[in-house]
Amino acid sequence: MKIISFLQLSVASGLLSLGPIAETPAPARPAGATAAPLHVVATTPDLAALAIAIGGDAVEVKALAKATEDPHFVDAKPSHIVTLNKADVLIEGGAELEIGWLPPLLESARNAKLAIGAPGRVLANQGIRMLEIPATFDRARGDVHAKGNPHFLIDPLNAKIVAANIADHLAQVDPKSAALYKANLAKFNATLDQRVAAWQKQLAPFKGAKVVTYHRDFVYLAERFGLVVVETLEEKPGIAPSPAHIAAVIGTMKSSNAKVILVQPFQNRKTAETVARQTNGAVLDVSLEPGAIKGTDDYFLLMDYIVNTLTTAFQAAK
Numbered sequence: 407m408k409i410i411s412f413l414q415l416s417v418a419s420g421l422l423s424l425g426p427i428a429e430t431p432a433p434a435r436p437a438g439a440t441a442a443p444l445h446v447v448a449t450t451p452d453l454a455a456l457a458i459a460i461g462g463d464a465v466e467v468k469a470l471a472k473a474t475e476d477p478h479f480v481d482a483k484p485s486h487i488v489t490l491n492k493a494d495v496l497i498e499g500g501a502e503l504e505i506g507w508l509p510p511l512l513e514s515a516r517n518a519k520l521a522i523g524a525p526g527r528v529l530a531n532q533g534i535r536m537l538e539i540p541a542t543f544d545r546a547r548g549d550v551h552a553k554g555n556p557h558f559l560i561d562p563l564n565a566k567i568v569a570a571n572i573a574d575h576l577a578q579v580d581p582k583s584a585a586l587y588k589a590n591l592a593k594f595n596a597t598l599d600q601r602v603a604a605w606q607k608q609l610a611p612f613k614g615a616k617v618v619t620y621h622r623d624f625v626y627l628a629e630r631f632g633l634v635v636v637e638t639l640e641e642k643p644g645i646a647p648s649p650a651h652i653a654a655v656i657g658t659m660k661s662s663n664a665k666v667i668l669v670q671p672f673q674n675r676k677t678a679e680t681v682a683r684q685t686n687g688a689v690l691d692v693s694l695e696p697g698a699i700k701g702t703d704d705y706f707l708l709m710d711y712i713v714n715t716l717t718t719a720f721q722a723a724k
């Protein structure tokens with residue numbers, strides 16, 4: 407007698423594997439029905455915010471990482487696999503920010519639409535000039551920036567490049583809405599140009615201002631607006647601060663007269679506070695992700711918040 411295993415039964419009944427679900431053709435849409443929105447998944451909320459701006463009503467956007475979560479270390483959940491399995495488009499950074507958690511999720515999701523090279527797979531950093539590509543790299547020690555600094559979207563001119571990449575891929579996957587994506591991109595760029603001019607004007611008096619960050623996460627912002635990141639509380643990207651390193655940071659802040667420490671919600675604020683107390687500095691709560699801080703739900707609101715927060719702190723430190 408042939409014994410049918412639970413696994414075979416489960417697969418046959420569609421209970422277990424996501425593979426057969428992915429390979430089953432979707433039922434044809436009845437004629438005259440309104441087009442269903444394109445299912446767009448972004449790895450992080452900043453990419454999702456751009457996808458919403460470009461996709462408008464033609465897309466439904468989900469982010470895998472929470473706004474308050476460290477994007478290097480996202481908790482992989484079964485619901486992420488389901489989301490990826492149903493996606494028409496996946497937008498990821500393209501610079502290994504998500505390497506610790508996205509590949510196993512994608513493997514389980516078995517969605518051919520999201521294969522590398524497919525129009526449904528967007529590598530946001532295409533065309534971005536990557537900063538800090540390391541000469542040496544030791545993942546074994548916890549170092550996390552193998553392909554250069556992956557936090558590029560906080561430079562608003564990089565946001566323009568990413569928005570264009572997203573518009574290009576959405577139009578390929580969903581040609582019937584190509585005109586909408588093009589129009590939304592033009593609108594996004596027009597707003598961005600206006601805002602960048604305002605942000606540059608606002609920060610111009612503080613050119614050369616020195617800041618400390620917890621992680622190397624505001625490097626592109628600093629470069630765009632002429633700020634100087636003199637130290638990070640982490641010794642290297644992803645490597646927690648040691649007491650010796652903290653002492654060195656305090657020394658550098660004192661000698662360079664840096665008064666501002668930028669911290670994201672998931673980073674160790676206590677360490678930053680300790681350093682701030684000893685340097686007469688201020689800890690600023692900021693984020694790379696729209697929505698992590700109240701009132702920063704889209705890219706422009708987030709950038710407004712960051713520029714305003716910096717301006718207030720620099721004025722106070724003068």
Ligand SMILES: [Zn+2]
Nearest residue numbers: 550621622643
């Ligand atoms: Zn990083």
